[in-house]
Amino acid sequence: MSEEFLKVARAAREAAAELAPLPRAPKDRALRAIADALVAHTAEIVEANAKDVAQAREQGTPEAMIDRLRLDARRIQAIAEAVHQVADLPDPVGEVIRGSTLPNGLELRQLRVPLGVIGIIYEGRPNVTVDAAALCLKSGNAALLRGSSSAYSSNTVLVRVMQEALERTEVPSGAVQLVPGLTRDSVKELMRARGLVDVLIPRGGASLINSVVEESTVPVIETGVGNCHVYIDADADLDLAVDILINAKAQRPSVCNAAETFLVHAGVADAFVPRALQALKDAGVTVHGDDRIAAYGEVEPATEDDFLAEYLSLDIAAAVVGSLEEAVAHIRRYGSGHTDAIVTRSQQAARRFVSLVDSAAVAVNASTRFTDGAEFGFGAEIGISTQKLHARGPMGLPELTSTKWVYTGEGHLRTSAGTVIPRSGA
Structure with a gap:
C-alpha cells in the first residue's frame, strides 16, 4: 500500500480508538461545529465544486448527473441542517440490548459499541461525504471516505472543513479522512486494508457494489441495488x-x-x-x-x-x-x-x-x-442493506454498531469440572 493511503488509514484507526468511548455530548457538539463550519465556508465549497462541475461538462457528463454533483448555498445549508438532525438523534453506543443475572450470580450485558473504521466508497454526490461522516461520528466510528473522482475537489474541501471544525472539539480530527488519489488504485487499497478498516459500505450502482463485494478482503455491507x-x-x-x-x-x-x-x-x-x-x-x-x-x-x-x-x-x-x-x-x-x-x-x-x-x-x-430510514422513523441512513448478515434494510445509527458482552462477578471462578464458584471475600 502507498504511504499516502497508510497515513490516512492509520490516522483513522487511531482516531477511532479515541472516539469510541466518548459520550453523546461531545459528539453532538462536534457535529454542530461541522454544520456551522460548512455554512461559514460556503463560498469556498461552491468554488471547489464549480471546478468539478466544469470538468464534468467538459467530459460530456449527462446533465442529470451534473445536477447530482452540483453544490450551491441552498444545498450546503440543507446538508448542514441534515448534520444538525443527526446530532438530535439518540446515540446508540452503550445501549443495553440484552441483560440478565445468570444462575451463578454473574451479571451479563450485551452493549452496542462502534464498528471502528468504516470505509465508504460512493459515486457522484458530494453531499454523501458529509452525510456519511456525520453518521459515522455519531455512532462512534471513524470514516474513511472514497468518493467519486468527479467530485474530488469538492470532497477535498468538505473533508478539510470538517477536520478543521473537529480540531476545536473533543472529537479527534482524524476521525474523518479522505482516501487520497483519483485512480482505481486508491479504491483497491481501501478494499484490501483488512486490519486497518473494519467494514466497507459501497453506495452506488450495481457495477460498483459487485466490484467491491467480489474484490474486497475487508468485510462488506451491500447496499442500494433495487430491482x-x-x-x-x-x-x-x-x-x-x-x-x-x-x-x-x-x-x-x-x-x-x-x-x-x-x-x-x-x-x-x-x-x-x-x-x-x-x-x-x-x-x-x-x-x-x-x-x-x-x-x-x-x-x-x-x-x-x-x-x-x-x-x-x-x-x-x-x-x-x-x-x-x-x-x-x-x-x-x-x-x-x-x-x-x-x-x-x-x-x-x-x-x-x-x-x-x-x-x-x-x-x-x-x-x-x-423503504427509507427517515420514513421508517430511524432518522438519517447510510444506505439500504440488501444482504442478510449484520444489517438488513435501512441502515441507521444502530446498524453502524456492533456489540460486546460484559459480565461482572464477585471473584467468580470456573473449575475444571465446569462449576462456577463465587470466591468469598473478593
Whole structure:
C-alpha cells in the first residue's frame, strides 16, 4: 500500500480508538461545529465544486448527473441542517440490548459499541461525504471516505472543513479522512486494508457494489441495488393498485426504492392492465412488457435484461402471472432483495406473500418508496442493506454498531469440572 493511503488509514484507526468511548455530548457538539463550519465556508465549497462541475461538462457528463454533483448555498445549508438532525438523534453506543443475572450470580450485558473504521466508497454526490461522516461520528466510528473522482475537489474541501471544525472539539480530527488519489488504485487499497478498516459500505450502482463485494478482503455491507416489484393480486382494489404503481415508479424514479417491475395476476389483467398502461403513459413511463402485457396495448418487448434491470429512469418491466406463487418465483429469479410489494384485499394472500418473499422489506398495500430510514422513523441512513448478515434494510445509527458482552462477578471462578464458584471475600 502507498504511504499516502497508510497515513490516512492509520490516522483513522487511531482516531477511532479515541472516539469510541466518548459520550453523546461531545459528539453532538462536534457535529454542530461541522454544520456551522460548512455554512461559514460556503463560498469556498461552491468554488471547489464549480471546478468539478466544469470538468464534468467538459467530459460530456449527462446533465442529470451534473445536477447530482452540483453544490450551491441552498444545498450546503440543507446538508448542514441534515448534520444538525443527526446530532438530535439518540446515540446508540452503550445501549443495553440484552441483560440478565445468570444462575451463578454473574451479571451479563450485551452493549452496542462502534464498528471502528468504516470505509465508504460512493459515486457522484458530494453531499454523501458529509452525510456519511456525520453518521459515522455519531455512532462512534471513524470514516474513511472514497468518493467519486468527479467530485474530488469538492470532497477535498468538505473533508478539510470538517477536520478543521473537529480540531476545536473533543472529537479527534482524524476521525474523518479522505482516501487520497483519483485512480482505481486508491479504491483497491481501501478494499484490501483488512486490519486497518473494519467494514466497507459501497453506495452506488450495481457495477460498483459487485466490484467491491467480489474484490474486497475487508468485510462488506451491500447496499442500494433495487430491482423492486409491485404485484397486483387477483383480489386487489384496482383503483388503489393504479395509485400505488404510479407512485412507486414515477414519484422519484432515480432512487433504489422505486419500482422497476410490475406483475399482474391473470384474473385481473383484463381490468387492470389497460388502466395501468394508460396511467403509466400519462406519467411519462415506458413499459417493457411480456407478450401477455403487449396484448393490451403498445409496449416495448421485454427481454431477460429488462426483468433484471434497475432502470432508475421512467421505464418499467411488466408481466402477467398465473398465481401468487408464480409472482414470487419471478421475484426470486429477478429481484435484488430490496423491496417488493403486494396489492390485495386478501389477508391470506398478503400473509403468504410476506412469508414467501425474501427481501429486506415487503410492502402490503403501500408503495415501495417507503423503504427509507427517515420514513421508517430511524432518522438519517447510510444506505439500504440488501444482504442478510449484520444489517438488513435501512441502515441507521444502530446498524453502524456492533456489540460486546460484559459480565461482572464477585471473584467468580470456573473449575475444571465446569462449576462456577463465587470466591468469598473478593
